[in-house]
Amino acid sequence: MKDAMENRTSAEKTFIAAMRALASGPEARGLMDDAAVLELGEDALVLTHDMLVEGVHVLPGSDMADVAWKLVATNVSDLAAKGAEPLGALLGHMLGDGDEDFARGLSEALEHYRMPLLGGDTVSGGPPRSWGMTAIGRAVYRPVPCRSGAQAGDALWLTGELGAAMAGFEALRDGTDADSTAYRRPMARLPEGLALAPLVTAIMDVSDGLLLDAFRMAEASEVSLAIDRAAPPLAVAEERRDDALRWGEDYELLFTMPAGAAPPVPATRIGSVEPQGFAPLFLDGQPVVNADGLGWQHES
Amino acid sequence: MKDAMENRTSAEKTFIAAMRALASGPEARGLMDDAAVLELGEDALVLTHDMLVEGVHVLPGSDMADVAWKLVATNVSDLAAKGAEPLGALLGHMLGDGDEDFARGLSEALEHYRMPLLGGDTVSGGPPRSWGMTAIGRAVYRPVPCRSGAQAGDALWLTGELGAAMAGFEALRDGTDADSTAYRRPMARLPEGLALAPLVTAIMDVSDGLLLDAFRMAEASEVSLAIDRAAPPLAVAEERRDDALRWGEDYELLFTMPAGAAPPVPATRIGSVEPQGFAPLFLDGQPVVNADGLGWQHES
Numbered sequence: 227m228k229d230a231m232e233n234r235t236s237a238e239k240t241f242i243a244a245m246r247a248l249a250s251g252p253e254a255r256g257l258m259d260d261a262a263v264l265e266l267g268e269d270a271l272v273l274t275h276d277m278l279v280e281g282v283h284v285l286p287g288s289d290m291a292d293v294a295w296k297l298v299a300t301n302v303s304d305l306a307a308k309g310a311e312p313l314g315a316l317l318g319h320m321l322g323d324g325d326e327d328f329a330r331g332l333s334e335a336l337e338h339y340r341m342p343l344l345g346g347d348t349v350s351g352g353p354p355r356s357w358g359m360t361a362i363g364r365a366v367y368r369p370v371p372c373r374s375g376a377q378a379g380d381a382l383w384l385t386g387e388l389g390a391a392m393a394g395f396e397a398l399r400d401g402t403d404a405d406s407t408a409y410r411r412p413m414a415r416l417p418e419g420l421a422l423a424p425l426v427t428a429i430m431d432v433s434d435g436l437l438l439d440a441f442r443m444a445e446a447s448e449v450s451l452a453i454d455r456a457a458p459p460l461a462v463a464e465e466r467r468d469d470a471l472r473w474g475e476d477y478e479l480l481f482t483m484p485a486g487a488a489p490p491v492p493a494t495r496i497g498s499v500e501p502q503g504f505a506p507l508f509l510d511g512q513p514v515v516n517a518d519g520l521g522w523q524h525e526s
Numbered sequence: 527m528k529d530a531m532e533n534r535t536s537a538e539k540t541f542i543a544a545m546r547a548l549a550s551g552p553e554a555r556g557l558m559d560d561a562a563v564l565e566l567g568e569d570a571l572v573l574t575h576d577m578l579v580e581g582v583h584v585l586p587g588s589d590m591a592d593v594a595w596k597l598v599a600t601n602v603s604d605l606a607a608k609g610a611e612p613l614g615a616l617l618g619h620m621l622g623d624g625d626e627d628f629a630r631g632l633s634e635a636l637e638h639y640r641m642p643l644l645g646g647d648t649v650s651g652g653p654p655r656s657w658g659m660t661a662i663g664r665a666v667y668r669p670v671p672c673r674s675g676a677q678a679g680d681a682l683w684l685t686g687e688l689g690a691a692m693a694g695f696e697a698l699r700d701g702t703d704a705d706s707t708a709y710r711r712p713m714a715r716l717p718e719g720l721a722l723a724p725l726v727t728a729i730m731d732v733s734d735g736l737l738l739d740a741f742r743m744a745e746a747s748e749v750s751l752a753i754d755r756a757a758p759p760l761a762v763a764e765e766r767r768d769d770a771l772r773w774g775e776d777y778e779l780l781f782t783m784p785a786g787a788a789p790p791v792p793a794t795r796i797g798s799v800e801p802q803g804f805a806p807l808f809l810d811g812q813p814v815v816n817a818d819g820l821g822w823q824h825e826s
Contacts, residue, residue, distance in 0.1 A: 238621055238648055244629035245617070248636060249643040253614065262644035264613060264662070267567045273644055275616035275660060279651035313564060314553065316575035317545070318618065318658040321538055329544035336548060343549040344562035344573055348538055351579035351654055358618040358647075358658035360575060362564070 255372065258446055260304040260430055261363075263370045270365040272310035276300045280354035285398060290324030291331025292410040293357065298335035301361035302414035303431045303477045308370050309423020310363030312339050312416075317346035318358035339416060367423040376428035376447035380482040380499040383489055385418050388436055388478065389470030390461035408461070412477045418491040422481055425490065429481040435474040437507065438520045443480060444506035452508040453497040472520065555672065558746055560604040560730055563670045570665040572610035576600045580654035585698060590624030591631030592710040593657065598635035601661035603714035603731045603777045608670050609723020610663030612639050612716075617646035618658035639716060667723040676728035676747035680782040682797040683789055685718050688736060688778065689762035689770030708761070712777045718791040722781055725790065729781040735774040737807065738820045743780060744806035749799050752808045757796040772820065 242257070249257050253264045261274040276297065278284055284293050298315065305312055315336065319328070336343055341361065376382075394409025396402075415431070422429060428447055432439040436458060444451040460470050482499050483489060505513030514520065542557065549557050553564045561574035576597065578584055584593050598615065605612055615636065619628070636643055641661065676682075694709025696702075715731070722729060728747055732739040736758060744751040760770050782799050783789060805813030814820065 237625060241619070241621060241625045241629060241648060244626070244633075245643060245646070245648075248629075248633055249645065251614075251642040251644075254642065254644050257645060262614070262616070264644065266571075266613070266664070267569055269567055271566075271571075271662075273614075273616055273660075273662065275618055275646045275658070277618040277620070277647045277649045277658065279620070279649050282649060282651045313566070314551075314562070314573075316562070316573055316660055318575055318577040319541070320577070320579070320656065321535075321541060325537060325541045326544070329541060329548075333544075333548055342551040342554065343545060344551075344554050344564065345549065345557060346545070346575045347577045347658075348541060348545075349577045349579050349582060349656075350535075351582045351656060354651055356620065356649075356651060356656045358575070358577065360573075360616055360660035362571075362573065362662075364566070 258374070259372050260307045263308065263365065270368055270370050272305055272308040272363040272365055272370065273360065274301050274304035275358060275360045277356060277358045279356045280352065289410070290327040294328045294331035295335040295411050297357055297359045298332065298339065299412045299414045299477065300433065301359050302339045302341065302416055303433060305361055305363040306414050306416045306419030307429050307431045307479060308363065308365055309367050309419050310365045311420060312341035313362045313364055314342045314344035316344050316360045319346060319348045320351050320355040320357060321348055322352060322355050339414070366420050371423050371426050371429045373428050373430040373443045374446035376443060376449050376482040376499045378449055378499050378501040379485055380427050381485050381495050382451055382453065382497040382499060383481050383483060383493045384436065384458055384478055384496045385415050385491060385493045386476065386478040387459040387461040388476050389466060389473065391475035392470060392473040393462050409475065412475055414477050415479045418479055421490045422479065425487065426481040426483055429479060432476060432478050432480050433474050435472045436480065437471050437514065438517055439480055441507045441514065441517045441520055448502050450500040450503040450506055450508060451497060452500050455510045457494060457496040459494055559672050560607045563608065563665065570668055570670050572605055572608040572663040572665055572670065573660065574601050574604035575658060575660045577656060577658045579656045580652065589710070590627040594628045594631035595635040595711050597657050597659045598632065598639065599712045599714045599777065600733065601659050602639045602641065602716055603733060605661055605663040606714050606716045606719030607729050607731045607779060608663065608665055609667050609719050610665045611720065612641035613662045613664055614642045614644035616644050616660045619646060619648045620651050620655040620657060621648055622652060622655050639714070666720050671723050671726050671729045673728050673730040673743045674746035676743060676749050676782040676799045678749055678799050678801040679785055680727050680799040681785050681795050682751055682753065682799060683781050683783060683793045684736065684758055684778055684796045685715050685791060685793045686776065686778040687759040687761040688776050689760050689766060689773065691775035692770060692773035693762050709775060712775055714777050715779045718779055721790045722779065725787065726781040726783055729779055732776060732778050732780050733774050735772045736780065737771050737809070737814070738817055739780055741807045741814065741817045741820055748802050750801065750803040750806055750808060751797060752800050753797040755810045757794060759794055
């Protein structure tokens with residue numbers, strides 16, 4: 227789900243290496259960031275594309291309104307991490323059952339984020355069905371923040387709580403009465419991203435899980451991140467802490483700011499930025515040297 | 527394949543009506559045009575998104591390099607019809623067999639059109655696999671031309687020849703030695719589109735077939751188009767003329783200019799624009815009142 231085409235498998239690695247060779251311009255940011263940034267006259271455009279695939283990203287029997295909402299939210303979250311206000315979206319839609327619900331969920335999400343639909347394509351095909359969305363935004367602050375700017379000495383911050391999407395997923399999977407809203411209707415941290423953009427040294431969303439995404443920020447920034455395991459607030463019971471730190475889809479923002487600076491939005495200080503050590507990530511002082519198994523592996 | 531989300535089936539009609547309601551801004555052009563036009567400062571951005579689906583748009587056993595080429599060409603053709611120079615593309619890619627070939631074909635096509643890869647998403651899933659591409663361009667001329675500007679009294683023109691893609695498709699389908707290049711590696715008329723943009727009253731590509739796309743231009747422009755059946759040059763034998771006029775994927779440009787004006791690119795005058803009559807299209811004087819069965823129905 228990462229716009230940065232990050233890898234999971236060997237085949238994907240090979241393909242992504244080929245894509246990186248193609249995406250050699252500065253605007254693509256080496257496909258290492260959440261979104262592309264295209265300088266155009268006075269403006270900096272932010273562009274991101276996400277795909278959802280039935281059976282891979284979408285639970286069987288999902289409400290199509292929720293699928294549409296999530297498609298919008300994943301894209302808007304990438305805009306949020308760039309401090310970009312949405313200009314519009316293009317939709318690639320595979321027709322099928324529940325299209326009326328899909329249209330309704332899409333309408334609700336686009337209205338929520340005040341992002342107009344600009345165009346797209348409708349096709350037949352599947353199962354499995356798949357959907358694609360491109361979101362275009364305009365950065366409110368220049369230079370546009372990225373994940374690679376964390377500086378040793380900075381503090382590491384996180385908006386919101388972790389684990390709500392996990393709990394929602396499990397409620398749906400197990401058919402319990404627990405609230406699944408956070409999984410079905412994730413909220414991109416758009417206002418927070420817009421407010422943070424001028425102040426952060428690095429920022430990204432944690433849609434693939436806090437630990438995996440922190441690992442990536444550390445590698446991109448060529449620093450080490452030291453995370454206090456007990457610091458991130460949880461939306462679930464304390465015994466699920468390790469799961470919550472690895473699960474994704476919470477769409478919170480992870481960011482760094484100079485020590486002593488206070489973020490203008492609700493956020494929790496969860497660690498610090500250290501000079502690049504022998505591991506990108508330290509969790510309560512324990513080194514994490516390998517991203518394998520670190521994050522959310524049930525989605526590509 | 528049309529960015530304008532044009533309809534084929536009743537289910538698609540319903541869905542597209544819902545999308546039109548969402549795409550109420552002027553930049554979406556009511557989803558009736560080949561691409562969205564987003565005014566941004568001094569620039570007009572042109573945005574288009576196309577999807578390809580295995581088994582629907584892609585023949586079984588296709589060379590993945592050709593699939594990637596076609597994905598790029600279909601998008602660039604929409605930019606061409608808006609007189610827009612490519613700024614970049616985002617790719618939604620479903621991983622699978624032939625990814626190395628896909629990457630090679632993508633590289634060749636992006637290089638050909640000088641369009642950098644900006645980003646995208648890779649996912650697992652399928653079969654059937656699907657791919658999406660968003661192309662972004664900058665219009666070289668304002669106002670950005672569209673399909674709805676044809677004026678009674680204008681002449682109707684067409685670049686190139688018709689039927690080459692059809693012949694290529696049949697060669698592949700039947701396993702003959704005939705040249706299939708035009709089907710596998712279509713050429714978007716980008717230089718022609720850039721040259722024509724300041725001069726035309728209406729323009730669009732004929733990727734869904736000359737007659738169907740002419741019908742759409744007539745409806746969008748609220749005129750009638752009178753086409754001389756014998757006028758369009760053919761890349762195939764004369765006895766295939768009716769097929770060639772209905773087949774798609776030739777990616778030629780159909781455009782209107784004031785009578786007496788000569789286009790700056792090789793093109794053939796194939797008819798004229800008349801005041802809106804009782805049919806949108808007249809072929810050798812015979813009215814065509816219904817778009818059903820008019821164009822290329824084997825793709826959605």
